[in-house]
Amino acid sequence: xxxxxxxxxxxxxxxxxxxxxxxxxxxxxxxxxxxxxxxxxxxxxxxxxxxxxxxxxxxxxxxxxxxxxxxxxxxxxxxxxxxxxxxxxxxxxxxxxxxxxxxxxxxxxxxxxx
Amino acid sequence: xxxxxxxxxxxxxxxxxxxxxxxxxxxxxxxxxxxxxxxxxxxxxxxxxxxxxxxxxxxxxxxxxxxxxxxxxxxxxxxxxxxxxxxxxxxxxxxxxxxxxxxxxxxxxxxxx
Numbered sequence: 045x046x047x048x049x050x051x052x053x054x055x056x057x058x059x060x061x062x063x064x065x066x067x068x069x070x071x072x073x074x075x076x077x078x079x080x081x082x083x084x085x086x087x088x089x090x091x092x093x094x095x096x097x098x099x100x101x102x103x104x105x106x107x108x109x110x111x112x113x114x115x116x117x118x119x120x121x122x123x124x125x126x127x128x129x130x131x132x133x134x135x136x137x138x139x140x141x142x143x144x145x146x147x148x149x150x151x152x153x154x155x156x157x158x
Numbered sequence: 159x160x161x162x163x164x165x166x167x168x169x170x171x172x173x174x175x176x177x178x179x180x181x182x183x184x185x186x187x188x189x190x191x192x193x194x195x196x197x198x199x200x201x202x203x204x205x206x207x208x209x210x211x212x213x214x215x216x217x218x219x220x221x222x223x224x225x226x227x228x229x230x231x232x233x234x235x236x237x238x239x240x241x242x243x244x245x246x247x248x249x250x251x252x253x254x255x256x257x258x259x260x261x262x263x264x265x266x267x268x269x270x271x
Contacts, residue, residue, distance in 0.1 A: 048200075075256070077259055077260075079262075085264075085265075086248065086262045086263060086264050086265055087201075087248070087250075087262040088262075089259040089260070089261070092257055092258075092259050094256065094257060132200055132201070134200075134201075143189060143206060143208050143214075144189050144191075144252050144254070144258070144260070145191075145203060145206060145216065146191075146201075146203070146260065147203075147217075148200035148201045148202070149200050150198075150199060150200045151198075151199070151200050
């Protein structure tokens, strides 16, 4: 059974600082996703990572994937208040009959303060 | 495109009542999914569909049923509502390519009292 764990679960950052959110998963997968959720809102796709060593960047966020270590990271550079949200990683179930099913981590609640 | 739409946005049910959560997408996506999100938790898959007429159980299907008679619609039925079904329900869809992400609807907040 695929398990996905994120840490930390809560992250309070100062504006301008850097930090990394970690996503570990328990079984082989070829796809990993990062989503953002604002309070009371739906999920917004941030990144899709498809292969070992994949790195994607958008603004102050950079995501990477190490399939050998079963680890993805979401790095935040020079945090700003607008990045405050909950961040989820989700791992695709492997196999031909996975049908794109995802297993989600618990989410990391990020708060950026002055 | 409206994307993925869900109705209602909010609903309060009494224990034992039934209801249907509606989900529709206008992107001609093959795959559709229903998740529930409990407070402070990640999403758990209830049911999914790979096309019209084809559905299957996810991780937490008990107490729910689905149908998919068209590509666009994927309603979720709750029979005999229980307090444990208090949650936020999200519907999502995906076209089907390797690099495709899932697109989520705005959610339905359900309270069972």
